[in-house]
Amino acid sequence: KKLVYLFQEGQKDMKELLGGKGANLAEMTRIGLPVPEGFTISTRACGDYYDNDRSVSPQLKEEVMTALRNLEKETGKTLGGTDQPLLVSVRSGSVFSMPGMMDTVLNLGMNDETVEVIAKLTDNPRFAYDSYRRFIQMFSDVVLGVESFFFEQELSKVRREKGYQNDPELTAADWQEVIQGYKTIVRKHTKEDFPQEPVDQLFLAIKAVFDSWNNQRAMIYRNLNDIPHHLGTAVNIQSMVFGNMGDDSGTGVAFTRDPSTGEGKLYGEYLINAQGEDVVAGIRTPQPILSMANDLPDVFQEFVDTANKLEAHYGDMQDIEFTVENRKLFILQTRNGKRTAQAAIRIAVEMVEEGVITKEQALMRVDPEQLDQLLHHRIDHSDDVAKLTKGLPASPGAATGQVVFDPDEAEILNAQGKKVILVRTETTPDDIHGIVAAQAVVTSRGGMTSHAAVVARGMGKACICGCSEMQIDLKNKTFRVGDTVVNHLDTITIDGGTGEVILGEVPMIPPQLSKEFEMILQWADETRTLGVRTNADTPQDAQKARDFGAEGIGLCRTEHMFMDPERIPVVRDMILADTTASRQAALDQLLPMQQDDFTGIFKAMGEHPVTIRLLDPPLHEFLPDKEELLVDITKLEITNPDAPALKEKRKLLKSVRLLDESNPMLGHRGCRLGMVYPEIYAMQAKAIFKAASSLAHEGIEVKPEIMIPLVGHVKELEVMRKVVEEAAEEVYADQRVKVAYTIGTMIEIPRAALTADLIAKEADFFSFGTNDLTQTTFGYSRDDAEGKFLQHYLDQGVLEHNPFAVLDTEGVGQLIETGVRLGRQTKPGLKTGICGEHGGEKRSIAFCHNTGLDYVSCSPYRVPLARLAAAQSAV
Ligand code: ADP
Ligand code: MG
Ligand code: MG
Numbered sequence: 061k062k063l064v065y066l067f068q069e070g071q072k073d074m075k076e077l078l079g080g081k082g083a084n085l086a087e088m089t090r091i092g093l094p095v096p097e098g099f100t101i102s103t104r105a106c107g108d109y110y111d112n113d114r115s116v117s118p119q120l121k122e123e124v125m126t127a128l129r130n131l132e133k134e135t136g137k138t139l140g141g142t143d144q145p146l147l148v149s150v151r152s153g154s155v156f157s158m159p160g161m162m163d164t165v166l167n168l169g170m171n172d173e174t175v176e177v178i179a180k181l182t183d184n185p186r187f188a189y190d191s192y193r194r195f196i197q198m199f200s201d202v203v204l205g206v207e208s209f210f211f212e213q214e215l216s217k218v219r220r221e222k223g224y225q226n227d228p229e230l231t232a233a234d235w236q237e238v239i240q241g242y243k244t245i246v247r248k249h250t251k252e253d254f255p256q257e258p259v260d261q262l263f264l265a266i267k268a269v270f271d272s273w274n275n276q277r278a279m280i281y282r283n284l285n286d287i288p289h290h291l292g293t294a295v296n297i298q299s300m301v302f303g304n305m306g307d308d309s310g311t312g313v314a315f316t317r318d319p320s321t322g323e324g325k326l327y328g329e330y331l332i333n334a335q336g337e338d339v340v341a342g343i344r345t346p347q348p349i350l351s352m353a354n355d356l357p358d359v360f361q362e363f364v365d366t367a368n369k370l371e372a373h374y375g376d377m378q379d380i381e382f383t384v385e386n387r388k389l390f391i392l393q394t395r396n397g398k399r400t401a402q403a404a405i406r407i408a409v410e411m412v413e414e415g416v417i418t419k420e421q422a423l424m425r426v427d428p429e430q431l432d433q434l435l436h437h438r439i440d441h442s443d444d445v446a447k448l449t450k451g452l453p454a455s456p457g458a459a460t461g462q463v464v465f466d467p468d469e470a471e472i473l474n475a476q477g478k479k480v481i482l483v484r485t486e487t488t489p490d491d492i493h494g495i496v497a498a499q500a501v502v503t504s505r506g507g508m509t510s511h512a513a514v515v516a517r518g519m520g521k522a523c524i525c526g527c528s529e530m531q532i533d534l535k536n537k538t539f540r541v542g543d544t545v546v547n548h549l550d551t552i553t554i555d556g557g558t559g560e561v562i563l564g565e566v567p568m569i570p571p572q573l574s575k576e577f578e579m580i581l582q583w584a585d586e587t588r589t590l591g592v593r594t595n596a597d598t599p600q601d602a603q604k605a606r607d608f609g610a611e612g613i614g615l616c617r618t619e620h621m622f623m624d625p626e627r628i629p630v631v632r633d634m635i636l637a638d639t640t641a642s643r644q645a646a647l648d649q650l651l652p653m654q655q656d657d658f659t660g661i662f663k664a665m666g667e668h669p670v671t672i673r674l675l676d677p678p679l680h681e682f683l684p685d686k687e688e689l690l691v692d693i694t695k696l697e698i699t700n701p702d703a704p705a706l707k708e709k710r711k712l713l714k715s716v717r718l719l720d721e722s723n724p725m726l727g728h729r730g731c732r733l734g735m736v737y738p739e740i741y742a743m744q745a746k747a748i749f750k751a752a753s754s755l756a757h758e759g760i761e762v763k764p765e766i767m768i769p770l771v772g773h774v775k776e777l778e779v780m781r782k783v784v785e786e787a788a789e790e791v792y793a794d795q796r797v798k799v800a801y802t803i804g805t806m807i808e809i810p811r812a813a814l815t816a817d818l819i820a821k822e823a824d825f826f827s828f829g830t831n832d833l834t835q836t837t838f839g840y841s842r843d844d845a846e847g848k849f850l851q852h853y854l855d856q857g858v859l860e861h862n863p864f865a866v867l868d869t870e871g872v873g874q875l876i877e878t879g880v881r882l883g884r885q886t887k888p889g890l891k892t893g894i895c896g897e898h899g900g901e902k903r904s905i906a907f908c909h910n911t912g913l914d915y916v917s918c919s920p921y922r923v924p925l926a927r928l929a930a931a932q933s934a935v
Contacts, residue, residue, distance in 0.1 A: 063105040064123035066130060067098050077102045079294030081153030084394050093366060094390050097134045098298030099127040106292030109270045116263060135299050140258035145174035147300040150265040152272055154293040157395050159514045161281045162293055163202040163272035165265045166335060167195035167300060171256040187305050189235035194335060196242045196254055203268040206249045214241040269295045277492050301390045303383040304335050311336045311383040313509040314349050316371040319399040319517055320456055322406025326367060329507040336383060339509060345526040346507045362389050370394050375416055377407050398518040400456060401430035409576040419583045420935045426580060428902045428929040433520035434577060435921055437568035439555045447560045449541045451527030454513035456557035459500035459522045460565050462549045465537055467494020481552055483539060485532050487512035495521060500554050502561060504530040522556030581609060581924055584931035590908060591915030592926045595895060599660035605920035609927055612668035614917020615895035618744060619677050621657045631682050636715050647743040654747035662755055662762040669763040671827060672748055674741050676769040678729040680719040689713050725841050730770020731780055738783045745787035753795035764801045767827060772809040777822040808832035813875035816882035820890055826883050828876050830896025834863050837872045867904035877911055893917055902929040909933035
């Protein structure tokens with residue numbers, strides 16, 4: 061098994077082996093772009109390294125040395141040589157890009173001897189010493205574990221002593237002094253001298269890059285992005301080019317289109333006389349790329365041509381890292397750029413219009429999960445909000461929250477349900493947990509291509525970078541803009557689309573969907589075969605879902621209608637009734653109310669089907685809490701034993717006790733209520749039919765589908781079906797009109813799925829209630845699982861996903877497959893759908909498509925996601 065590949069030996073399809081960076085460096089070499097020579101150690105070697113107790117095998121050592129000798133021949137330079145010293149970068153690069161999460165070492169091969177040779181060769185001692193001190197700092201941080209902080213402290217000290225403001229003021233001699241200080245730091249912290257032997261440096265760096273695969277931020281990033289932990293990273297060894305040679309040199313990052321808005325123009329930044337890390341680490345705020353046209357016009361033109369060539373070659377927006385050494389352009393990296401949802405959609409649609417990709421490809425370019433971002437609210441600018449300051453609009457979206465300066469604190473406050481905005485001088489990849497926890501991120505330094513901005517955009521977090529007027533005082537936990545001081549935990553609002561920072565809370569307005577968004581969803585509708593419905597209990601939700609393109613209601617829960625504060629007394633009368641007659645009286649009062657609810661929902665849905673589930677929860681949910689009641693009664697007994705309310709409450713308590721169940725989730729609920737109190741289901745059915753028939757008189761044709769919950773035995777459905785049918789006959793006779801309807805059941809008990817062939821005899825449709833089906837299949841009650849042990853299971857890898865969020869296809873999915881198969885055995889063409897929360901989750905939607913369900917149903921805001929995910933399953 062070969063472990064090391066020269067750039068000439070690879071190409072873009074070899075990502076799994078060479079990592080994304082390595083595969084693309086090889087590809088760019090292959091198509092003749094100016095890429096510094098080098099080779100890639102494969103991810104396979106990384107796997108071996110971990111399998112062998114983190115040791116470099118003799119085979120790997122040998123292959124690296126062979127490739128190194130080859131590189132030396134190609135470049136005419138030698139690692140550690142005193143004629144023409146070769147310097148290399150040692151760069152991480154995994155299969156899926158993880159911007160800035162792993163380590164990279166630049167300028168490797170520098171030592172006390174080679175630095176002198178380079179000083180002479182380039183006739184630029186200042187440059188040579190600057191590179192050496194960069195190398196010591198970076199190598200010590202990444203490989204030797206000596207924190208950068210100590211080196212920065214040392215550098216500040218020298219700057220202060222000499223009275224300098226900026227690094228460019230340091231002379232060659234000053235840098236030599238810094239280097240001496242740096243070496244002392246290394247000796248102090250590692251008890252050894254800084255390693256001078258370049259081959260040793262090289263292998264130490266390779267090991268460090270392998271190790272960085274498992275550093276904390278990389279793990280967090282992989283967990284967040286569902287990247288498997290076993291993949292490992294490749295290591296790229298590449299000869300160095302220098303952006304820090306002077307004013308004819310520089311380094312930068314550019315996207316071929318705007319990754320924030322998707323606009324089709326070059327977007328990027330660069331720094332003159334700097335090394336790459338300076339830009340991506342967000343330490344200095346760089347120049348916008350377009351001003352390179354003035355600084356270095358020839359190089360700029362060449363870069364624009366190369367960027368266009370790369371985008372055309374990959375057929376997607378590229379994120380390109382480049383360096384200019386004495387007016388010569390080198391490309392150091394290209395990858396498909398991370399982008400916001402807004403940008404993803406606009407780029408996909410425009411690339412179809414440009415004839416670069418097909419509609420199907422465009423559909424695959426947008427992550428359904430990302431669509432959420434577009435449904436967020438924006439700042440309402442109508443009442444002229446006063447902005448505090450402005451930075452670079454790095455990632456769109458508006459957010460309000462309390463100011464925190466520490467990522468750990470952001471995490472803690474977020475866990476307490478607080479909304480925070482993380483304010484930092486610059487963010488490093490180590491802050492990732494804080495970025496995740498914050499509503500938005502603001503930095504005072506750094507550009508729009510900094511790792512922080514890239515990561516924020518990938519997550520759809522609002523982000524503003526380079527707010528240069530902002531003076532952050534970490535000691536006092538405040539920041540100042542001019543005379544305004546903003547304290548820790550003060551509330552601010554930011555708009556990542558404009559870069560504005562505003563004091564306090566600002567009114568928000570609903571999002572406006574772009575024409576590109578409508579276009580993508582239209583293509584999705586043309587492509588998908590799976591229907592998309594919504595879960596909605598109110599006319600407002602139903603209307604919202606219609607606006608988002610729902611094709612009906614897959615689940616209308618009726619219990620919320622019972623919860624209305626005005627109705628609850630009547631509902632309680634019904635529950636507490638001693639006789640059927642008094643229960644009927646309460647039900648008679650409820651009927652017109654329910655009828656109104658259904659009329660509203662039917663109207664919103666028009667000719668689209670509406671699945672209404674009859675009452676499902678156990679009745680005690682409509683009664684007061686037992687403990688509260690006891691406290692009330694005790695209080696009254698002491699203060700006012702003659703109060704009439706006391707008698708009432710005692711009676712209530714008696715009923716509450718009677719209805720008390722040891723396991724309500726598996727207790728008297730669902731159709732079990734309808735079986736014992738058929739008059740409740742009859743009332744609901746009548747309300748539905750009355751609503752439908754009076755709308756029919758108005759000329760509105762509606763499609764009611766009545767759903768009986770929690771059926772486990774066909775007999776239950778048989779009995780309930782009769783109740784509903786009789787209600788229909790009664791209402792229709794009275795109204796002299798007939799509206800067609802169907803009766804079906806929720807499949808949410810394993811027994812129902814297993815006997816679906818029998819149940820199908822009584823059912824016109826099945827709707828898989830995967831929330832309860834997951835509970836009953838695993839035997840978990842959701843609240844207990846999520847509150848007590850599920851996280852443990854996920855951390856231990858017992859479960860890969862929370863089964864309430866991502867459908868467990870192995871177990872619960874089996875029951876769905878069985879249910880569909882058996883049901884259609886009895887009734888070919890039996891309509892089937894799913895109405896759990898899984899109906900709005902892309903992997904679960906793909907499963908539904910593959911299992912042949914007719915539709916998924918999800919909450920209104922997830923309808924666009926479901927349309928797109930359904931289309932992706934069909935491509
Ligand atoms: P990351 O994955 O964190 O972006 P990279 O391996 O891309 O790490 O390295 C970071 C930066 O270092 C690059 O953007 C590039 O500017 C610079 N760099 C890497 N290799 C070289 C090289 N051979 N010559 C010059 N600069 C380099
Ligand atoms: Mg990079
Ligand atoms: Mg249920």
